[in-house]
Amino acid sequence: MSIMKGEIAQTTGVDWDSEGASKSLRMLRDGTVSMTNWIAALSLEGRVFTANNGVATTSIEFGAGGLDTTEFDFHIAVPAGVAIIPLELNIHYSAFGTALLVENVMQTGTGSVTGAGTTSVVRSSNPNSGRTSSCTCTGAAVAGTAFTANVKEIWREIDQLSITIATIAQLRVPYNYRWSALQSGCLDVVGPSAQLAVWASSNAGGGMISFKWAELPSAALV
Amino acid sequence: MAKVEGLIKQTTAVDRLKEGADQYLRLLRDGTLSMVDWIAALSLEGRVFTCNAGVATTAIAFGDEGLDTDEFDLFVSVPSSVVIIPLELNIHFETTGTALLVECVMQVGTGGAANATSTATVTRSSNPNTGLTSACTSVCAANTSGTAFTGDVKEIWRASDQISIDIDTIAQIRIPYNYRWKAMTSGVLDVVGPSYGLAVWASSKTGTGMISLKYIELPASVMQ
Numbered sequence: 001m002s003i004m005k006g007e008i009a010q011t012t013g014v015d016w017d018s019e020g021a022s023k024s025l026r027m028l029r030d031g032t033v034s035m036t037n038w039i040a041a042l043s044l045e046g047r048v049f050t051a052n053n054g055v056a057t058t059s060i061e062f063g064a065g066g067l068d069t070t071e072f073d074f075h076i077a078v079p080a081g082v083a084i085i086p087l088e089l090n091i092h093y094s095a096f097g098t099a100l101l102v103e104n105v106m107q108t109g110t111g112s113v114t115g116a117g118t119t120s121v122v123r124s125s126n127p128n129s130g131r132t133s134s135c136t137c138t139g140a141a142v143a144g145t146a147f148t149a150n151v152k153e154i155w156r157e158i159d160q161l162s163i164t165i166a167t168i169a170q171l172r173v174p175y176n177y178r179w180s181a182l183q184s185g186c187l188d189v190v191g192p193s194a195q196l197a198v199w200a201s202s203n204a205g206g207g208m209i210s211f212k213w214a215e216l217p218s219a220a221l222v
Numbered sequence: 223m224a225k226v227e228g229l230i231k232q233t234t235a236v237d238r239l240k241e242g243a244d245q246y247l248r249l250l251r252d253g254t255l256s257m258v259d260w261i262a263a264l265s266l267e268g269r270v271f272t273c274n275a276g277v278a279t280t281a282i283a284f285g286d287e288g289l290d291t292d293e294f295d296l297f298v299s300v301p302s303s304v305v306i307i308p309l310e311l312n313i314h315f316e317t318t319g320t321a322l323l324v325e326c327v328m329q330v331g332t333g334g335a336a337n338a339t340s341t342a343t344v345t346r347s348s349n350p351n352t353g354l355t356s357a358c359t360s361v362c363a364a365n366t367s368g369t370a371f372t373g374d375v376k377e378i379w380r381a382s383d384q385i386s387i388d389i390d391t392i393a394q395i396r397i398p399y400n401y402r403w404k405a406m407t408s409g410v411l412d413v414v415g416p417s418y419g420l421a422v423w424a425s426s427k428t429g430t431g432m433i434s435l436k437y438i439e440l441p442a443s444v445m446q
Contacts, residue, residue, distance in 0.1 A: 004223075006253070020231070022229060024226070026249075026253030038258035041250070066279075151278075153432070184404050185259060185261040185265075186310060186348060187265035188265070189265075
């Protein structure tokens with residue numbers, strides 16, 4: 001039976017070696033192994049991307065008058081050759097319009113085509129890696145083509161009635177809707193040649209949508 | 223005494239080899255070990271399934287007038303060859319009807335069966351590239367009686383609201399519309415099957431909405 005050991009690197013013993021070199025496991029002085037989760041490792045590799053639709057003081061318009069499956073508030077087309085794993089979605093409402101059901105939905109599927117919209121700003125988790133996303137991201141789109149097959153609804157959050165408040169006496173509704181893959185632990189692989197769509201549906205909503213995902217060669221996920 | 227070493231694969235040296243090949247431990251440049259959670263590994267393997275009862279703009283009708291143990295709003299029948307581990311349940315009420323107790327419940331047990339007129343659900347793998355499909359049969363929106371559980375009943379989760387009603391003005395007080403359960407919150411994993419059922423109720427006066435369930439599915443032999 002062999003006893004395994006690493007190397008104590010808690011404070012002064014820490015060194016950062018080159019890519020591809022052999023290395024002992026990093027340990028604290030009591031033998032505890034230093035660990036990082038896989039998604040954090042992908043982040044350092046530069047393979048996690050953030051798409052911003054609306055930033056700072058610039059909102060985008062969400063689809064008005066209820067959820068329309070052909071009008072995407074955010075759409076990612078995943079091409080052949082890569083697959084993505086959704087990690088985080090944040091929807092922020094600056095306004096809702098008048099009273100109507102609020103539906104926040106994320107779906108994946110195939111056959112969808114986005115209508116014209118605004119190009120999302122997409123950034124890598126580690127710009128030093130030089131990696132860029134192969135996906136095409138669009139926000140605030142006009143009517144296109146709905147999913148035609150393989151539809152999977154990954155997340156939904158609703159509010160029965162929502163309205164832009166005008167006085168402090170009015171009851172507040174949620175303005176920030178958030179989903180995180182890490183909270184459930186389930187990872188969904190999307191693609192190659194598939195799409196992901198987000199709706200932020202109310203009467204006449206506007207705000208921001210940000211989305212984070214890991215992107216890998218599809219060969220690594222088959 | 224063996225000293226454990228890996229290879230530094232933080233940015234440019236990362237490689238992804240073929241199935242079954244030997245591979246070195248992945249380390250960051252300071253020697254930190256990269257780990258993946260078991261459920262995430264099963265997700266990539268395609269063994270986590272999402273079952274949707276109602277999607278997009280199509281809601282299903284939940285059982286009305288209170289919880290009826292033989293009318294299931296979602297029922298998963300686990301056959302003799304597999305077991306499942308529930309991971310996540312989401313219930314969304316678009317309407318609840320007039321004032322009545324709201325009860326959201328998930329149970330497992332044996333001997334239960336959904337009525338044949340129930341609606342089939344859509345079930346998808348976490349990684350469609352693997353080609354794995356679920357061996358379970360899932361139905362929803364049973365509005366006529368089937369058979370209630372007869373043995374081994376375990377109630378895994380419950381959330382309730384004492385009274386609920388569809389709001390029609392902004393001045394009315396809001397109640398929850400989204401009820402969520404996640405196994406990761408407690409860390410407890412419940413193995414269901416083989417030859418079991420999993421049932422979900424989303425009970426109110428006259429509710430409508432959507433239910434989604436995520437679960438791991440494995441051959442029964444690996445859990446015995």
